Structure formats: C-alpha cells, structure tokens
Amino acid sequence: MYSAIVFLPLIGFLIAGLFGRAIGAKASEYITSGLVIIAAILSWVAFFSVGYGETALYQIQIMRWITAGALDVSWSIRVDTLTVVMLVVVNSVSALVHVYSIGYMHHDPHRPRFFAYLSLFTFAMLSLVTSDNLLQMFFGWEGVGLASYLLIGFWYQKPSANAAAIKAFVVNRVGDFGFALGIFGVFFLFDSIDMSTIFANAPALAGEHAEVMTFLGHQLDPHGALTVVCLLLFMGAMGKSAQFLLHTWLPDAMEGPTPVSALIHAATMVTAGVFMVARLSPLFELSHTALTVVTFFGATTAFFAATVGLVQNDIKRVIAYSTCSQLGYMFVALGVGAYGVGIFHLFTHAFFKALLFLCAGSVIHAVSDEQDMRKMGGLRKHIPFTYWTMMIGTLALTGVGLPLTSIGFAGFISKDAIIEAAYAGHNSFAIYGFWLTVIAAALTSFYSWRLTFMTFHGKPRAPVDVMSHVHESPWVMLVPLLLLSVGAALAGMVFKGVFIGEAFEEFWKGAIFLGPDNHIMHAMHEVPGWVKVSPFVMMLGGFLVAYQFYVRSPESPKRLAERHSGLYQFLLNKWYFDELYDFLFVRPAMWVGRKLWKKGDGTIIDGFGPDGVAARVQNVTTWVVKLQTGYLYHYAFAMLIGVAALITWSMFTGAGTGGGAH
Structure with missing residues (x-):
C-alpha cells in the first residue's frame, strides 16, 4: 500500500509526460487525477491505521541505492505518524488540485504537460516525506524545487513567469x-545519514571527544558542532518554507496558474521545511541555540509577511503573504519545542489555505482573469458558492471560534495553540514569538476581511462588459471547494484530541520529539486566560477595522495611505527587500559578470588567446601576400638581394674560402 501511495503519481507523470500527445488531453487529465485520487484514499487509510493503531514505525526497503565506504544508503519508505499526516496533506490537496485543474485549465492547449508536472511535483513531495535517510530527503527536496520551477514558469511565453520561476529556483538554491x-555535517558526526541511526546516537554525542568538527576555521565541541549542523539544516528550511530573508521568491511564484499556487503554497512545497525540522526534532532538541534561532525567524516572518499583506492589491499575493506568515507561526511552535502543535497547524492550514487559493482561482475565472481586487467588488450575488466557501476559508484563517472552548474553525484551534505554546516556551525568544504572533493575528484578520470585502462586497468596480460575463465556476471546480470547506471548518475540532490533546502520546508514538515529560504540551494548556483570549480579541479588532475601512467608509484607506505615504510605500514595496537584494547581490553580480565577459573573456582570454593568435597570423599573411606582386623584375630584384646577402654572409664568416691556414 505504501509503495503504491508513493509511486502512483510517478506513473501518472510518466504516462502524461511521455504519451500525453498520443493519448490526448482528456486521457492525461483523467489518468493523472485518478491515480492521485487513489493515492489520497490510501493515504487516509494509512493515517487511521498508523495514527490510531499500535505499530509505531514501518520501514519498507525498495532498493539498495549507494554503498561507498561508511556511506550505505537504501531507498526506503519510513512510515510513522508524522509520515501519514504528511501523506494525507500532500495527496488530499494534490488530488483536489488535479480535479480542480480539469476545469480551470480547460482552454489551455498544453494540459498534458501541466498535469504531468503536477504529478511529478506530487511524487517528489511524497519521496521527501517518506524518506528514511537524508539523501533520499534531499532527492525529494530538489525534486519539488525542479517541479515548482516548471510549474511557476508553465506559461513560458510570459517573461514575468520565466523571471519568477528563475527567482524561485535561485533563492531556493541558497537555502539548499x-x-x-x-x-x-550530520554524516561527519554520525558516520551515517540514516534517520534511525542519527536519532539513536544523537543523545550520546556529547560524550565524544572534545573537538569533533572544524567549521570556517573554528574548532567546535560536540554541542557547537550540533548547533552549526542544525542551523545549516534550518537554512534549507528557510529557503523552502520562505522564511524571513529567503522569502522573496514566494509572492512572485503567483505567476504560475492558480492551481499551482494552491499546490505549492498551501500544503506541499512550502511546508517541506516545517516537516524537515519536525522530522529532525531529536537533533534540534540538543541545540537550544538552534531552536532559539528558529523561534526568532518564525516570529519575525509571521509579523513581517502579515504587515506586507495589509496593502497588497493582487488577490493571490495577499494569500501568498498569508501563507508566508502562517509558516512563521509553525516555526514558532517548532522553536519552542511544541512540534506536535506546529504539525497540527500545518495539517489544518493545508485545508483552509488550499481552499482560499482555489476560491481565488474561481474568482479570477469569473472576472475574465483579473487579479486586482480594486477592479472587483459586488461579486457576492454573482458567484454565491465561491463567496460562501471563501467565507469559510476566511473564518478558518482568521481564527473564529468560541473563546476558552474547543469549538471553532480550524485556524482557531491550531493557531491559538501556537500562541499559547509560545507563551509557555522557555527559550529567550519565546515571549518575542508570543507577542509577534498575537499582533500578526490582528493583521491576519484585517487583510483577510479586506480581501473578502473588496472582492465580494460594495459596488462593482469592474468594467460593465466584465460584470456582464461574471459566472459561477463549473462543478468540477466547485466540488474541491466544498470538500476543502469541510476540512477548514471541522479539521481542528475533530483532530485536536490526537494531535495536541490528551491522546497525543498514543497518536505520535515517538514520531516527533515529545521530551521526557512533555513539558511544553502540558504547560500550554495551563497558560492564563488572557493569553488564550488574546488572539480572539485581535481577530475581532482586525475584523472591525476592516469593516469600517472597506464597508462603512471605503474612502478611509485612501486618506490614511496619503497621510502616511512613507509607511504605505514601505509596506507596498515589501520592506524594499527586492530592491535591497538587487543592490547588494544582483547588480554586483551583473557587474562582475559583465567585467569577466568583456574584459576577462573578451579582452584578455580571447584577445591574447585564440583571437590574438588568429589576428597575428592574419597580419603576417597579409604582409606576405603584399610581397607577391606578380612582376618579374620584382622577383629578379629579390633574387639579387638574396645573392648579395649570401655573398656578404660568406665573406664575413669565411665560408667557401678553403678555410685552412697555410
């Protein structure tokens, strides 16, 4: 069963990719979608059989891969609770995106290629989450990077899509x-990259010799070596999960088709970093410094992305920055040691964020591919099904529920748990994480309701010809919205007990680090009441401000932006990170490249090398050619000069005189 879950999408990719033109677009759509749907159903079977069963770990060897000295790598499937949670997330969202794309991409002439890319992406992500060693994880890690490049740049005729694909690829290479x-570093410390070996030997590493690793010229003790290794691993997570400083690729990735946005940004590629840190939690737990850094970057990302989302006008970019912010929440949970809470938010977030992206796609489909919310408005009565499903997604993202209870939408249950865990955390940035996630809750509520009010409420701002053609999406697009709405509404309440409630130990069964006494998991339930209520208050405040600005007084945002134009431009330009990176990295790299091209390659290498030699030969031959005049008296004169020179040489050297002394 587990092999089928992993390899069915690969089969779909091969069929659509190799034979798509022969079998046609319809067959490619149905085959790839059908295989991923089967994988999704099997994933739910695996989820209940492993998560609610008694067996903690299955290891299924597919083949021997690499054997070189101490390095012995097999391609194996590691199945535990963390794996099956990710299988459900990846395959469920991917299956719904495949089905949705049948309607959304209906008019695209390259559908076989698109569906092949979707299935390739799914297979790469499944390889990542089922990996039993770090090399296999890296294979999947790079595979999703490749597939995301292909999907973001799917419409390769658009220069902006190509630029966005390259940007995503390059920024991710920095993290990778x-x-x-x-x-x-892990292989250096443990002589293995096998997960089980690493986890078994990590606690004993502190007892090794005093200096185990040299990094950048510094001798590191075992603890320092572990810290460096964990920080390097987290650097990869920062790139893949678009954390602060390595986040710039994520908004530009909106250039791909909307189903791609849902697949990449909702539940799969961007959560790979969160999964990796959770998977390696027994390693990260041994480095307090590394966890502190994770907390800092997670909290900073949650706040930063939420501030930028306040003023974006592209409907997909608002949701993209929301994804970036919510990933920050997940890393805050991981940083304070509440790994189960972080994965719980990853699980619930997949449903409501995929829902929001696909609803945005339905809106774009309805208004003739327009993405600017300033040119929408008044769509509530025209596309009611999309409106109400997006409303459910918004309620889940903003965290609507009954305070001090476990009744509420998915985000209310999982996001509030992260805030409580941050307050209960003990590292030096835990309180920093608490306050920034609380503030981000207010900002999240504001930009989410701003999106809903600008898109669906008020007077229509679209041209009359566009409004006359507004229509609801076909059922092949609406059914995935309905199913995701169920998850966005109920996933938090249904699964809270096993993920972070009383049954969490029996559910996780050691798949993530829970600590000797599960301190953080118990402490987060005992925080003061004002801590538990604070995210709800922030959510309500954000809603009221958005209602005032975009329903009661639509002119207020414009006046406020004019009054604080500097701050508005700062946020609108995303804290000027793109401009800063352009100044620090892109322009110097272009300058160096141009100098190496023009001066190094053109002037020096070519000038003194092939071109220089060729030019000298040409000069000499040109001069020699000029000697060949074709006139007899020139040749006779040259012969006389030659004879005279020969006689002169003979006279001075004594040649031909008999030479001997008498």
Whole structure:
C-alpha cells in the first residue's frame, strides 16, 4: 500500500509526460487525477491505521541505492505518524488540485504537460516525506524545487513567469546549499545519514571527544558542532518554507496558474521545511541555540509577511503573504519545542489555505482573469458558492471560534495553540514569538476581511462588459471547494484530541520529539486566560477595522495611505527587500559578470588567446601576400638581394674560402 501511495503519481507523470500527445488531453487529465485520487484514499487509510493503531514505525526497503565506504544508503519508505499526516496533506490537496485543474485549465492547449508536472511535483513531495535517510530527503527536496520551477514558469511565453520561476529556483538554491552542508555535517558526526541511526546516537554525542568538527576555521565541541549542523539544516528550511530573508521568491511564484499556487503554497512545497525540522526534532532538541534561532525567524516572518499583506492589491499575493506568515507561526511552535502543535497547524492550514487559493482561482475565472481586487467588488450575488466557501476559508484563517472552548474553525484551534505554546516556551525568544504572533493575528484578520470585502462586497468596480460575463465556476471546480470547506471548518475540532490533546502520546508514538515529560504540551494548556483570549480579541479588532475601512467608509484607506505615504510605500514595496537584494547581490553580480565577459573573456582570454593568435597570423599573411606582386623584375630584384646577402654572409664568416691556414 505504501509503495503504491508513493509511486502512483510517478506513473501518472510518466504516462502524461511521455504519451500525453498520443493519448490526448482528456486521457492525461483523467489518468493523472485518478491515480492521485487513489493515492489520497490510501493515504487516509494509512493515517487511521498508523495514527490510531499500535505499530509505531514501518520501514519498507525498495532498493539498495549507494554503498561507498561508511556511506550505505537504501531507498526506503519510513512510515510513522508524522509520515501519514504528511501523506494525507500532500495527496488530499494534490488530488483536489488535479480535479480542480480539469476545469480551470480547460482552454489551455498544453494540459498534458501541466498535469504531468503536477504529478511529478506530487511524487517528489511524497519521496521527501517518506524518506528514511537524508539523501533520499534531499532527492525529494530538489525534486519539488525542479517541479515548482516548471510549474511557476508553465506559461513560458510570459517573461514575468520565466523571471519568477528563475527567482524561485535561485533563492531556493541558497537555502539548499545550507541544507547540503548540514547533511555533510550530520554524516561527519554520525558516520551515517540514516534517520534511525542519527536519532539513536544523537543523545550520546556529547560524550565524544572534545573537538569533533572544524567549521570556517573554528574548532567546535560536540554541542557547537550540533548547533552549526542544525542551523545549516534550518537554512534549507528557510529557503523552502520562505522564511524571513529567503522569502522573496514566494509572492512572485503567483505567476504560475492558480492551481499551482494552491499546490505549492498551501500544503506541499512550502511546508517541506516545517516537516524537515519536525522530522529532525531529536537533533534540534540538543541545540537550544538552534531552536532559539528558529523561534526568532518564525516570529519575525509571521509579523513581517502579515504587515506586507495589509496593502497588497493582487488577490493571490495577499494569500501568498498569508501563507508566508502562517509558516512563521509553525516555526514558532517548532522553536519552542511544541512540534506536535506546529504539525497540527500545518495539517489544518493545508485545508483552509488550499481552499482560499482555489476560491481565488474561481474568482479570477469569473472576472475574465483579473487579479486586482480594486477592479472587483459586488461579486457576492454573482458567484454565491465561491463567496460562501471563501467565507469559510476566511473564518478558518482568521481564527473564529468560541473563546476558552474547543469549538471553532480550524485556524482557531491550531493557531491559538501556537500562541499559547509560545507563551509557555522557555527559550529567550519565546515571549518575542508570543507577542509577534498575537499582533500578526490582528493583521491576519484585517487583510483577510479586506480581501473578502473588496472582492465580494460594495459596488462593482469592474468594467460593465466584465460584470456582464461574471459566472459561477463549473462543478468540477466547485466540488474541491466544498470538500476543502469541510476540512477548514471541522479539521481542528475533530483532530485536536490526537494531535495536541490528551491522546497525543498514543497518536505520535515517538514520531516527533515529545521530551521526557512533555513539558511544553502540558504547560500550554495551563497558560492564563488572557493569553488564550488574546488572539480572539485581535481577530475581532482586525475584523472591525476592516469593516469600517472597506464597508462603512471605503474612502478611509485612501486618506490614511496619503497621510502616511512613507509607511504605505514601505509596506507596498515589501520592506524594499527586492530592491535591497538587487543592490547588494544582483547588480554586483551583473557587474562582475559583465567585467569577466568583456574584459576577462573578451579582452584578455580571447584577445591574447585564440583571437590574438588568429589576428597575428592574419597580419603576417597579409604582409606576405603584399610581397607577391606578380612582376618579374620584382622577383629578379629579390633574387639579387638574396645573392648579395649570401655573398656578404660568406665573406664575413669565411665560408667557401678553403678555410685552412697555410
């Protein structure tokens, strides 16, 4: 069963990719979608059989892969609770995206290629989450990077899509470089990259010899070596999960088709970093410094992305920055040691964020591919099904529920748990994480309701010809919205007990680090009442401000932006990170490249090398050619000169005189 879950999408990719033109677009759609749906159903079977069963771990060897000295790598499937949670997330969202795409991409002439890419992406992500060693994880890690490049740049005729794909690929390579170094470091410390071996030997590492690793010229003790390795691994997570400083690729990735946005940004690629840190939690737990850094970057990302989302006008970019912010929440939970809470939010977030992206796609489909919310408005009565499903997604994202109870939408249950865990955390940035996530809750509520009010309420701002053609999406697109709405509404309440409630130990069964006494999991339930109520108050405040600005007084945002134009431009330009990176990295790299091209390659290498030699030969031959005049008296004169020169040489050297002394 587990092999089928992993390899069915690969089969779909091969069929659609190799034979898509022969079998046609319809067959490619149905085959790839059908295989991923089967994988999704099997994933739910695995979820209940492993998560609610008694067996903690299955290891299924597919083949021997690499054997070189101490390095012995097999391609194996590691199945535990963390794996089956990710299988459900990846395959469920992917299956719904496949089905949704049948309607959304109906007019695209390259559908076989699109569906092949979707299935390739799914297979790469499944390889990542089922990996039993770090090399296999790196294979899946790079696979999703490749597939995301292909999907973001799917409409390759658009220069903006190509630029966004390249940007995503390059920025992720920065993080992946750190990830690769981290894997090398793990192998240096443990002589293995096998998960079970690493987890078994990690606690005993502190008892090794005093100096175990040299990094950047510094001798590191075992604790320092572990810290460096964990930070390098986290660098990979920062790139893949678009954390602060390595986040710039995520909003630009909106250039891909909307189903791609849902697949990449909702539940799969961007959660790979969260999964990796949770999977390696027994390693991260040994480095307090590394967890502190994770907390800092998670909290900063949650706040930063939420501030930028306040003023974005592209409907997909607002949701993209929301994804970035919610990933920050997940890393805050991981940083304070509440790994189950972080994965719980990953699980619930997949449903409501995929729902929001696909609803945005339904809106774009309805208004003739327009994405600017300033040109929408008044769509509530025209596309009611999309409106109400997006409302459910918004209620889940903003965290609507009954305070001090376990009754509420998915985000209310999981996001509030992260805030409580941050308050109960003990590292030096835990309170920093608490306050920034609380503030981000207010910002999240504001930009989420702003999106809903600008898109669906008020007077229509679209041209009359566009409004006359507004229509609801076909059922092949609406059914996935309905199913995701169920998850967005109920996933938090249904699964809270096993993920972070009283039954969490029996559910996780050691798949993530829970600590000797599960301190953080118990302490988060005992925080003061004002801590538990604070995210609800922030959510309500954000809603009221958005209602005032975009329903009661739609002119207020414009006046406020004019009054604080500097702050508005700062947020609108995303804290000027793109401009800063352009100044610090892109322009110097272009300058160096141009100099190496023009001066180094053109002037020096070519000038003194092939081109220089060729030019000298040409000069000499040109001069020699000029000697060949074709006139007889020139040749006779040259012969006389030659004879005279020969006689002169003979006279001075004594040649031909008999030479001997008498």
